[in-house]
Amino acid sequence: MSATALPAPAAPPARRHLSYWLGATLLALALLVLLRLIGNEYGWYAGYFVLQYVVLAAAWNILGGYAGYVNFGAAGFMATGTYTAVVLYEALGLGVLPGILGAAVVAGLLGLGTGYLTLRLRGVYFSIATLCLAVVLQTLVVNWDYVGGSRGAYVIRPMTVPGFVSYGEYIFAVMLALAVLATGIGRTVELSRLGRGLQAIRDNERAAEAVGVPTLRLKLIATTLSGALMGVAGAPLPFYAGYVNPDGAFNLAYAVNTIAMPLIGGAGTWLGPVIGAVLLATLQQAATVTISSALNLWITGWMLVLFVALAPRGILGWFRKR
């Protein structure tokens, strides 16, 4: 009888998911403790800036990375979440957490509706349709007095939150939890039948359909999920800034960064958007407070050009190739 060692069986899916959630939660807690030890309010605000892009990039990746449908309307979905939170605050005086739930529902439904109307379009035509959606939504908000219209809306946030040093720490912790959640959802999608179906659509939609992949259903799930997460990323914004106006909520930087970050980190993988968002958003924040000026989008543009030319599969793809 030979004593050949067999390879260890792969961990069951449930255990693999558990290890992610445990690891990510511990990492998030460590980050929270570290920043509290540093004791500088700027850490919370700069961290929020980076984490909102982690959520946006992870959300975009579900449709753009796995299914290959490039969404140019990220700012529109994000602003939907922002203004849903504003409406809930104005109408019922609700805070950031109910605002996030409301934003997930409204932006998810918007994603579903958009998907239903536009998924017959492919490639650049789909992208243009999503861009149009953002323009239509901005026009709607500008003309809607209840949410401040073009004047913008004020949200008077509480000065303190029990258990937290300041409101800045609280809003950072909320965004940190959302970033862990969004990345986890992206990872779950990637490892599930849904993710494999979306990847089949990206590679060849007709072939996928021919072998029985329910393409429309999967794409609708992806647009809903992606839209809901983008809305969730936008919901804390009025509480973070205390004020929001259409120019800020629909800012071009959100749309550009949301596409650039997964592409730089490695689209189509759950970790790629996280790497891209942390790298690019940290660089942008550092540029703002050091060399200053409009270098943010300049940095994004150049990194995008460099990565498309030298590492088209992003940072993760570059390492995997080697």
Next chain:
Amino acid sequence: MSELTRRGLGRAALAGALTTAVAPWAAPWPALAQGVNPIRIGCSMSLSGGLAANGRSAQLAQRIWAEDVNARGGLLGRPVQLVSYDDQSNPANVPALFTKLIDVDKVDLVTSPYATAMIAPSMPVVMQRGMCYVALFGAGVNERLKYDRYFSMNVTGDDIKGHYARGFLECTKMLPNPVRSLSILAVDNDFAQRAAESVRGMAREYGLRIVYDRSYPPSTVDFTPTIRAIQAQRPDVVFFASYPPDSNGILRAVSELKLSAALLGGGMVGPQIAAVQAQLGPILNNLVTWDVYSPEPTMQFPGVVEFQEKYRARAPAEQTDVLGNYLQPYAYAQMQVIAQSLARVGRIDQEALAKDMHANGFETIVGPVRFSALGEWAEPRNLFVQFQNIADGDLEKYKKPGTKVILYPPALKSGTLRSPYGAPA
């Protein structure tokens, strides 16, 4: 004699480079060069993006103020140092920049960026730290927040709706014949909508019937159909509330379509800016519009001429507005308010500074200023000026009286109204 090693050479080069880099910054501030702890004043400013044109010129004005103060020995015996970051005209960048200023840079005082959309997101951070805050050209920021340490360097006062358009409508009384119809066109943004609301609310009081009342999105580039629609109503008075790119487009369309009215203008932001004045030239003749400063004899407040000389000498190199006839004197005055309050209080105490600002008036290069309970100007001073005697795009004439004649308020009036708009100058 010791030999110069490679490492030693490197250190010498580094020391030389640092000395060369630091010297020009320290030179204008002798006290800083001697290592005295400076008073650090921080702000974010829009140096790129849509608000950059005014943001850059406001920053230049503030730098001139800092140099003037430091040349006189600083404040409270300490030099003044300005710390600022570019908010890229994006409100979402502002909270992080203000926490950086207060927590990392440890500034002693903060001042605001330019415009409502940038001031508002700084308020939660400023309020949380209880900072005394002098803002620049914000409109109604404190209406809901009611922060008792907020002060606004803006002529509009507490009640924009009740005051803003008063001066424009008062000009109808200067017309030779009574006017009956009014046309309103406003861009979809905060300030313009408030301006339109103001004229709408007061029209009846002046016997004016509104025959056209529309808004347009900020992205509009072709105003020909809109101006034709206004022309079809044949209004006696036309009120535009617009921002720089659209003010330009509107006035070009008005000129091309030869729209004429007894009184035309309103709350247009754009004709105050040198680049727009150079582009539009004689199209501006007889336009009556809102303004904040004009180099007329009635506005020669102490120090303003000296400030403008310094500003105009440096503006071309800084690639910003070359005249400094708009918000620039107010940016300088914003810093004068802080300086005068600090001098009275004698220490950096946010609460004491706020109390002083509420209790006392200020002598600035834009005239005497006193703040209301909400922190706005206690006495609104919306100017309505008329462009006169313009034959070309040469900007020299804007440095002298007689080109932007003040019609309102009566205390500053420097000329008489010419009517109609559209008639040869």
